[in-house]
Amino acid sequence: MAHVHTFCLPHYDQYPVHVALFRNLSNAAFLRSQLLEANPAFDYAFLDADMIVSPNHLKSACFHALHHTMTNTLKARTPHSELVFRLHPNNNIGEAYRKFGIADTTSKLIAVKLALSPDVTKDQVADHLGAVVQGDSVPIGDDAAELAMHTDLKKVKTVYKLNEKKTSANPTTDESERKELEAVILGIMTVKGS
Amino acid sequence: MADNPPREGQPDSTTHILPAPFTTSSLTPMTQGAEALVYKTVFLTPTTPCILKYRPPKPYRHPILDRRLTKARLLAEARVLVRARKEGVPVPAVLGGDWDAGWLALEFIEGRTVRAVLDAWVEGWKNRSREGESVEGEAEMKEFMHRIGHAVGRLHECGIVHGDLTTSNLMVRPSATSHSTSSGVLEQGELDGEIVLIDFGLAVQSTRQTQEEDRAVDLYVLERAFAATHPWAEKMFKEVLEAYKKSYKGAGGSLKKLEGVRLRGRKRSMLG
Numbered sequence: 001m002a003h004v005h006t007f008c009l010p011h012y013d014q015y016p017v018h019v020a021l022f023r024n025l026s027n028a029a030f031l032r033s034q035l036l037e038a039n040p041a042f043d044y045a046f047l048d049a050d051m052i053v054s055p056n057h058l059k060s061a062c063f064h065a066l067h068h069t070m071t072n073t074l075k076a077r078t079p080h081s082e083l084v085f086r087l088h089p090n091n092n093i094g095e096a097y098r099k100f101g102i103a104d105t106t107s108k109l110i111a112v113k114l115a116l117s118p119d120v121t122k123d124q125v126a127d128h129l130g131a132v133v134q135g136d137s138v139p140i141g142d143d144a145a146e147l148a149m150h151t152d153l154k155k156v157k158t159v160y161k162l163n164e165k166k167t168s169a170n171p172t173t174d175e176s177e178r179k180e181l182e183a184v185i186l187g188i189m190t191v192k193g194s
Numbered sequence: 195m196a197d198n199p200p201r202e203g204q205p206d207s208t209t210h211i212l213p214a215p216f217t218t219s220s221l222t223p224m225t226q227g228a229e230a231l232v233y234k235t236v237f238l239t240p241t242t243p244c245i246l247k248y249r250p251p252k253p254y255r256h257p258i259l260d261r262r263l264t265k266a267r268l269l270a271e272a273r274v275l276v277r278a279r280k281e282g283v284p285v286p287a288v289l290g291g292d293w294d295a296g297w298l299a300l301e302f303i304e305g306r307t308v309r310a311v312l313d314a315w316v317e318g319w320k321n322r323s324r325e326g327e328s329v330e331g332e333a334e335m336k337e338f339m340h341r342i343g344h345a346v347g348r349l350h351e352c353g354i355v356h357g358d359l360t361t362s363n364l365m366v367r368p369s370a371t372s373h374s375t376s377s378g379v380l381e382q383g384e385l386d387g388e389i390v391l392i393d394f395g396l397a398v399q400s401t402r403q404t405q406e407e408d409r410a411v412d413l414y415v416l417e418r419a420f421a422a423t424h425p426w427a428e429k430m431f432k433e434v435l436e437a438y439k440k441s442y443k444g445a446g447g448s449l450k451k452l453e454g455v456r457l458r459g460r461k462r463s464m465l466g
Binding site: 007009010011012055056059060063064067070071073162183184186187188190191194 | 216242273275280291
């Protein structure tokens with residue numbers, strides 16, 4: 001059984017979100033093939049942990065995915081692919097999967113399950129992920145802080161085109177720079193494509 | 195525009211249907227402008243406060259036109275904010291939004307407006323001078339003015355013109371420890387706070403041709419707002435301009451234009 005963290009987004013409290021983090025993933029290719037086959041048992045958003053800056057970064061993507069599902073304005077085919085799509089700064093779904101989704105070489109995985117119907121439970125998600133994902137399940141803590149521990153900041157800045165520009169007037173500490181980066185990224189995700 | 199203190203009491207939330215997923219129970223009305231209703235709520239986590247700016251449909255406009263205008267204006271505001279934040283200008287972050295539904299979620303800025311801080315300072319100053327004491331803390335005040343000038347300069351530097359730059363649209367975010375800020379007196383260390391520009395509902399990314407003129411109008415509007423507070427505040431405004439001048443390369447040109455704007459007022463003359 002995998003460690004699963006569950007959170008509820010304000011205003012969409014009725015749809016909990018289940019998150020699990022894995023390290024030393026060894027069957028990325030298998031998981032990806034299941035996504036490509038659109039196997040209904042594998043209806044998750046599988047993300048590369050390199051690309052997630054902070055818990056709020058992930059929560060923002062979840063909010064966008066839920067909001068567009070509930071308002072019938074999905075641009076991708078399913079709520080979970082919408083989640084991957086919403087992370088990317090432009091309107092290309094395939095590229096969103098290449099940048100943020102699972103690749104055959106991914107070793108750190110974040111699996112997200114939006115509980116859109118009440119029969120998706122934490123235990124069931126934990127059981128299923130524990131059975132199909134070959135890797136070390138890592139608890140992410142009550143505040144999901146562990147999600148920010150595996151970021152490849154260089155890769156993230158490249159995707160959001162934040163490299164040459166200074167993201168803050170005075171990025172004094174590592175933590176404040178991360179917060180500033182998060183603030184800019186949430187904005188980019190919100191205004192993208194429209 | 196929208197973030198000014200309420201002028202006609204609290205907005206009546208029952209007359210508007212809120213966009214999904216928001217409900218009256220999850221939002222606290224804060225203020226109302228000509229275009230937008232402003233609420234306080236939480237976003238992404240139950241402990242992250244946020245400002246929700248909602249532009250309700252206007253019944254007197256054709257529905258298609260109404261939707262287009264709302265979308266265009268919200269999106270313009272969001273784009274300018276994201277752009278400014280990317281450049282390191284102190285503005286609220288954009289947390290979320292839905293243009294078709296007419297809402298925008300912004301980072302909540304703690305603290306008071308510059309207007310409230312100035313009022314509090316003037317109040318304290320009056321009391322002190324009545325007691326015959328010298329005006330203390332003037333150096334601190336000058337430094338405060340410099341930071342306002344610098345913040346405006348940083349905004350103009352990246353080609354953004356605010357469009358409604360009043361003292362009510364400048365916030366003072368307390369540096370570390372925040373006290374209750376509802377009182378009329380100046381809090382200890384409040385002048386050390388960070389200046390944050392808010393309400394970009396009328397902001398534009400100015401084109402090169404009109405830039406100096408538009409920036410000058412921004413400064414002029416701010417100058418009028420200072421003048422409206424207190425004669426003393428009007429005198430202090432030159433400190434704002436001094437810091438503004440040093441904050442970016444093209445500032446000199448905008449300040450020159452400001453003299454012309456002062457002579458004729460905010461509106462451009464249609465003659466000659």
